[in-house]
Amino acid sequence: MEFLYKVVRFLIKCMFCVVSVGPIPSHIAFIMDGNRRFAKQRNMKVGAGHEAGYFALMSMLIHCSELGVKYVTAYAFSIDNFKRRTEEVECLVDLMTEKFESWCREDSIVNMFGIRVHFSGNLQLLSEPLRDAAKKLTAATVGNSRVFLTLCVAYTSTNEIVRAVEKSCEEKWAEDQESSVINLSDIEKRMYMVIAPDPDIIIRTSGENRLSNFLLWQSAGSCLVSTSAMWPEISFWHLIWAVLNFQRYQSLLKKKL
Amino acid sequence: MDFNKESQVSCSWYAQIENCLLQLLWHLIHVTIDLWYFPLGIADVLESYLISWGLLGRYKSFNVTKLRYLAIVVDSEEVFQTSKIIKLLQWLEAVGIKHVCLYDNEGVLKKSKNFILEKLDGTILFWDAHENDVLSDRQHMTLEFVSFSDGKEAVVKAANVLFMKYSKSGATDQNQKDEIFTESQMSNTLKTVGSGGPKPDLLLVYGPARCHLGFPAWRIPYTEIVHMGPLKSMNYGSLVKAIYKFTMVQPNYGK
Numbered sequence: 001m002e003f004l005y006k007v008v009r010f011l012i013k014c015m016f017c018v019v020s021v022g023p024i025p026s027h028i029a030f031i032m033d034g035n036r037r038f039a040k041q042r043n044m045k046v047g048a049g050h051e052a053g054y055f056a057l058m059s060m061l062i063h064c065s066e067l068g069v070k071y072v073t074a075y076a077f078s079i080d081n082f083k084r085r086t087e088e089v090e091c092l093v094d095l096m097t098e099k100f101e102s103w104c105r106e107d108s109i110v111n112m113f114g115i116r117v118h119f120s121g122n123l124q125l126l127s128e129p130l131r132d133a134a135k136k137l138t139a140a141t142v143g144n145s146r147v148f149l150t151l152c153v154a155y156t157s158t159n160e161i162v163r164a165v166e167k168s169c170e171e172k173w174a175e176d177q178e179s180s181v182i183n184l185s186d187i188e189k190r191m192y193m194v195i196a197p198d199p200d201i202i203i204r205t206s207g208e209n210r211l212s213n214f215l216l217w218q219s220a221g222s223c224l225v226s227t228s229a230m231w232p233e234i235s236f237w238h239l240i241w242a243v244l245n246f247q248r249y250q251s252l253l254k255k256k257l
Numbered sequence: 258m259d260f261n262k263e264s265q266v267s268c269s270w271y272a273q274i275e276n277c278l279l280q281l282l283w284h285l286i287h288v289t290i291d292l293w294y295f296p297l298g299i300a301d302v303l304e305s306y307l308i309s310w311g312l313l314g315r316y317k318s319f320n321v322t323k324l325r326y327l328a329i330v331v332d333s334e335e336v337f338q339t340s341k342i343i344k345l346l347q348w349l350e351a352v353g354i355k356h357v358c359l360y361d362n363e364g365v366l367k368k369s370k371n372f373i374l375e376k377l378d379g380t381i382l383f384w385d386a387h388e389n390d391v392l393s394d395r396q397h398m399t400l401e402f403v404s405f406s407d408g409k410e411a412v413v414k415a416a417n418v419l420f421m422k423y424s425k426s427g428a429t430d431q432n433q434k435d436e437i438f439t440e441s442q443m444s445n446t447l448k449t450v451g452s453g454g455p456k457p458d459l460l461l462v463y464g465p466a467r468c469h470l471g472f473p474a475w476r477i478p479y480t481e482i483v484h485m486g487p488l489k490s491m492n493y494g495s496l497v498k499a500i501y502k503f504t505m506v507q508p509n510y511g512k
Contacts, residue, residue, distance in 0.1 A: 021279050021280055021282075158475065159440070161412060162439065165415070165443065166437075169419060181417060182413060209481045210482065210508065211477065212479060213479065217409070217474045219469065219474075223466050224468060226467075252466070
């Protein structure tokens, strides 16, 4: 079994070497859709679906790190998700709190792979334990630099835009100059996602074709990829397929220029 | 010393062979992908002809009322194909679509709007219909023309409107800020700066990739985005299929 695992890992690394001949996206974003449907199909509890989703995220993070992708963003919890049943929201919050606290340990997978974690979203909407766990994790991983992972929690793009406009206005009011004008860079540097470049690829699982209020501002030039696999079913092959299609698009752009 | 030099040359030689092998495998994979897409493309074309000829039952007649507002994004390389765009709009009118928003990054379609409107009998601008309150009882289509300036630049304009409006009132209290900076206030302010069009239900992208090319972000939070391929290859059957598939979607909006 261990031998088989080593063979598979070797083949994956070979595949990455081949794919790396072409341009590798610097930022991949994931809309992690389908945990509940995955659980329902297997007669599992909804919480088990989200737990399976967590392992899929870990797997994607490791693959992205090995492929050389510098920035990874995951849509973990939307502001719209607060409308779900209370038990499910509590289950998700507990899962996130538990995982963020475990990631703070030095021997955690996040530290082993040099992943720096950042949170994008209106964290004031979160419960205090989860908000504290998020802050603690951000501080604990600040020294990592191999991969920048942004977890969008209590996030929607429209909320992000409004908050960036609000902060821009507040700073201009504080300047108290008659001729103050807000420009595009004022708003963009106050976006939650300012720490990462615009995504090259956005992958959504479960076959849906919407962005669901995710990275709307940042996705003008992003290749939008939809796969019918549920999020816990996402694999190395889906990632490779998305990257290969990105490379095809890049070569089309180059031919035009 | 000779041994070191020889081993360096050998290593360099092996590295070059490895590099060549990797390049070859990479090109092979991409050729395989092109070959994979080729029969899929042919199947799509065949299916679209069957749909156009009315031979596939489920596409013959379906309810398009669910599709209240449709957006079309055209890649800047193909945006000068005005005759194709007019034909596309005629197809949409034939299918029963009432309100269409045309987008291209540079605003070329905006500059051609009078020419496009002349070619389509009875079609008027969305905002003219809105002002005259005739949106719901139109026999013909309304068109809206949008470009990159209606996206981020419009948000900047809206931010300055809010900034100036509330500068005078000195809004420093958090409760006041909570009332000013809301999504509905933002939507209303975008309307006042002329960029507050409806949120499209479906966005069809005509270009080399599935990419919305900067369509105003505020308007597409829950919009279905479908890639239609290049404009030069557009066909009626694919259009009908995309609209039909949209009518089958049941979004849950995060719930």
